[in-house]
Amino acid sequence: MSVTIYHNPDCGTSRNVLALLEAAGFTPVVVEYLQTGWQREQLVSLLVAAGLTPRTALRESKSPAKEMGLLDLAVSDERLLLAMLEYPVLVNRPIVVTDKGTKLCRPSETVLDLIERFPAGPFYKEDGELLIDANGNRVG
Numbered sequence: 330m331s332v333t334i335y336h337n338p339d340c341g342t343s344r345n346v347l348a349l350l351e352a353a354g355f356t357p358v359v360v361e362y363l364q365t366g367w368q369r370e371q372l373v374s375l376l377v378a379a380g381l382t383p384r385t386a387l388r389e390s391k392s393p394a395k396e397m398g399l400l401d402l403a404v405s406d407e408r409l410l411l412a413m414l415e416y417p418v419l420v421n422r423p424i425v426v427t428d429k430g431t432k433l434c435r436p437s438e439t440v441l442d443l444i445e446r447f448p449a450g451p452f453y454k455e456d457g458e459l460l461i462d463a464n465g466n467r468v469g
Contacts, residue, residue: 330445332357335375335424343423345437345454350425352448357425362417369414375424378431383409386433388421441467 332355337343350357376386383406387394394400399412399419413419425434427443434440438460441447452461459468 330355330428331426332444333360333426334358335360335362335420335422337361337363337418337422340422341455342435342437346423346425346434346440348455349437349440349448349452349460350444352452353444353446354448355444362420362422366417367414367420369410372410372413372420375426375431378426379424379433381433382406383413386421387413388419392416392418394419438467438469 332350334343334347334350334357336347336359338361347357347359376382379386384402387399387409389395389400393416397412397416398404399409409419421433421435423434425432425440425443429443429445432439432443434443437454441460447461447465447467450461450463450465451459453459462468
């Protein structure tokens with residue numbers, strides 16, 4: 330199974346998703362999109378595949394979205410998309426692509442819907458929350 334994660338190593342959710350993928354035995358392609366930036370076609374394709382719009386993919390906290398006036402609902406998707414291309418931090422993360430689909434994996438356990446096997450349990454998120462029990466079963 331191929332796995333790609335659009336990742337920000339400074340984001341706890343993104344780190345949790347990457348750790349879970351690796352613990353499950355996957356070697357994902359890691360795209361640090363804050364460094365590489367986005368290409369328009371790439372970003373639009375990811376959003377469509379994940380069932381997102383620029384508005385629903387907009388990272389509102391810990392980003393310049395508010396200061397840029399992007400939280401106003403009158404701002405068009407085109408303007409949001411252009412801002413995301415210029416300021417990649419405006420795109421919420423992590424976005425994961427597998428053979429089973431594409432999702433914005435917030436909360437981090439959302440990635441479990443995209444993989445064919447789970448890590449051996451128990452598996453905990455950075456904050457200590459249990460995601461996979463000792464028997465390898467999804468919790469919650």
